[in-house]
Amino acid sequence: NxxxxxxxxxxxxxxxxxxxxxxxxxxxxxxxxxxxxxxxxxxxxxxxxxxxxxxxxxxxxxxxxxxxxSKSQTSLLDEINGSTVVTPSGNVILETSNLEIQTFERTMLEKFLDAVGDPNITFVLLTIGSIALTLEFIQPGILIGGFIGILAISLAFTGMGQLPVNWLALALIFGAFILFFVEAQAPGIGLYITGGIICFIVGSFLLFGDFSIPGFDRGIFGVNLWVIGIVGTTLSGSVILTLKALSEAVGKGMPSHTSEIIGSVGVVKTPLSPIGTIQVGSDLWTAEMHSNCASPAVGEFVIVKNTDGV
Known part of the structure; x- marks a missing residue:
């Protein structure tokens, strides 16, 4: 037909x-x-x-x-042999009697680029990479997180090279993960995480397409709304649960008496060598590492054993 x-x-x-x-x-x-x-x-x-x-x-x-x-390419070549076609440079007589038919298949690289160039796959790769890098910054030392993050974002940018990207929307998505990171460093009333979720959803919706064209239909190039909904819901739930667990691990709020800090769990913010900074609840404290203990890395948990001068 x-x-x-x-x-x-x-x-x-x-x-x-x-x-x-x-x-x-x-x-x-x-x-x-x-x-x-x-x-x-x-x-x-x-x-x-x-x-x-x-x-x-x-x-x-x-x-x-x-x-x-024609029933085949060979029979078509036989039929058009000797025909005259009109071209911009003049009439051309086709000579197809002795032509060899060659078939060119797409290479693995071309198939791969076609796959990552799908807006939905590019969006998922961008999200996975951003999550992995955010976790690496929140908890330094998770090398696999950094590796996965860099790899996924690199593949996402490879796909974006074939798509009409709205760079402001991309900035909103990256800004969302920055807000998630800030929330993890200073857990509070959830203002940062709320702003991050809003930035992520808006950025996802506007990520692909040239919105300067009047009457543009985002369906031509855009992330499927189902994909945005599933990824956005999963991401929001995961971030909320992770930050809740982190908040519970480091305690909630400042104790009413400094003596109550003893026994609390804190997070190392600057190296304890031997004096540095830890976070207990939502407060930062100057801390000194016990002489008999190895100095913990930034991001690791410690237990307060004593207080002095407070």
């Missing part, structure tokens, strides 16, 4: 009414121009765009849309 050329989105979805009318009229005008130049039936060809008309091979041959019906 031939025809049914009504414009649709890159993923096969319907376009918005305004952009669909514009693209359809442009395509119809192009077909009329080509058909007049090539001596083809313009009305029949125009219907393939405006009415999604489709023709069988015999109908297309009878109406003059096509010149041949």
């Amino acid at each position: 031939i025809g049914a050329a009504t414009p649709v989105g890159a993923s096969g979805e319907d376009l918005g009414e305004t952009i669909k009318d514009k693209v359809s009229q442009d395509a119809a005008a192009l077909l009329r121009s080509i058909s007049e130049r090539r001596g083809r039936p313009s009305q029949e060809l125009e219907l393939t765009v405006t009415k999604a008309r489709s023709y069988t091979s015999s109908e297309a041959l009878e109406s003059g849309i096509i010149d041949y019906i």
Whole structure:
């Protein structure tokens, strides 16, 4: 069959009414121009765009849309041998009697780039990479997190190189994870995490597409709304549970008496060598490491054994 050329989105979805009318009229005008130049039936060809008309091979041959019906590439080459075609540089006589047919398959690299160039896959890679790097910054020393984060974000940027990226939206997504990191460092009323979730959702929705074009339909290039919903919900729940666990681990708020700090769990903020800074609850304290203990790394947990001067 031939025809049914009504414009649709890159993923096969319907376009918005305004952009669909514009693209359809442009395509119809192009077909009329080509058909007049090539001596083809313009009305029949125009219907393939405006009415999604489709023709069988015999109908297309009878109406003059096509010149041949061939069962194989070899038989087609035999039929067109000696035919004259019109080119911008003049008429050309085809000589196809001794041609060799070669088939070129896509390389693994081309298939890989095609996969990561899918907006949904690019979005998921970007999210995974951002989560991994954020966890690495919150808890330094998780080398696998840093490796996965860099790898995933690198692949995401490879995909974004093939897509119309809204860089402001990308900044919103990265800003969301910065807010998550700030919330982890100073757990409070959840203002940062709320702002982070909002930035992430807005950035995800606007990530792909040129929004300067009037009547633009984000469905042409955009992350599937189901993907945004699933990833956004999963991310929000994971961040909330993680920060809640962290808050419980380091304690809640400042004790009413400094003596109550003894026995509390804190997080090392600056190296204890032997004097540094730890966070107990939402407060920072100057701390000194016991002489008989090895100095913990930044991000590790410690227990307060005594107080002095408070």
